[in-house]
Every structure is written in structure tokens, then in C-alpha cells.
Amino acid sequence: MKPLLRLFIIFLIFSPLFSHANQTQIDISTILMRSTFKIQDKKSLGTVFIMGEPSETLQGKLYYVLISAAHVLEGFESDVAIIHLRKQEGENFMKLPFPLQLRKDGKPFYGLDTLMWMLRL
Numbered sequence: 001m002k003p004l005l006r007l008f009i010i011f012l013i014f015s016p017l018f019s020h021a022n023q024t025q026i027d028i029s030t031i032l033m034r035s036t037f038k039i040q041d042k043k044s045l046g047t048v049f050i051m052g053e054p055s056e057t058l059q060g061k062l063y064y065v066l067i068s069a070a071h072v073l074e075g076f077e078s079d080v081a082i083i084h085l086r087k088q089e090g091e092n093f094m095k096l097p098f099p100l101q102l103r104k105d106g107k108p109f110y111g112l113d114t115l116m117w118m119l120r121l
Helices: 004-016 028-034 070-074
Strands: 036-040 045-054 062-069 080-089 094-100 116-120
Touching: 028 036, 045 070, 062 070
Parallel strands: none
Antiparallel strands: 036 045, 036 080, 045 062, 062 116, 080 094
């Protein structure tokens, strides 16, 4: 995926988190709920969330990573899944289905832990 498109998508996802300038603090439950997304292929459905991972080389910078339980993404038969992102428009949210390449020729793009998958975005 082109870096500019990736940056734009990340902006769309996380801009609602920071759009409430009049709030002094956002509840951690709200942040987690807004960071959770539905992901699916033709036969399976699950949830993922996106968090920032501190960069080891760039001080104060984060990489966004997609995290899910290992069994969720291992259950997908296809190499591409659809992650259902959303964009806030006023009081409502617009669905943004987005194809996410998980594997190429069956070889994963992610690191596997016994409990979760991490895919650097």
C-alpha cells in the first residue's frame, strides 16, 4: 500500500479520538472502543484493535499496529481480509470497508505470539 494512502487511512481512523478539544480527558474505555474494528473474510468474522507502538529509532514517534487474538486471523482462509473502518460525520459514523493484505501466497506479514497477532501498518 502506498505510504500516503496508509497515512490518510490512519488519520481517518484516529481523528475522532482527538476532535473533542473541549474535553479535558478522554476516558480509556472510549479510546479502546474507538480503536476496535470488525474484520472478516468470506467465512470468518472477528475483531481487531489498532494501537501505537513506540519507535525504537525515532524518539517520541509511534508505529500503528493491528492486534487481534491469534485464532481470529488464523481462521481466515484468504490472504486478504476486509477491515471495517469508520469515519465520523457529525453525530454519525460512515462505514469504510478496507482490504487488508494479511499474507502473500500463504506467508504472513505479521508476527505471531501465542495470544495475538501484530501487523505493523
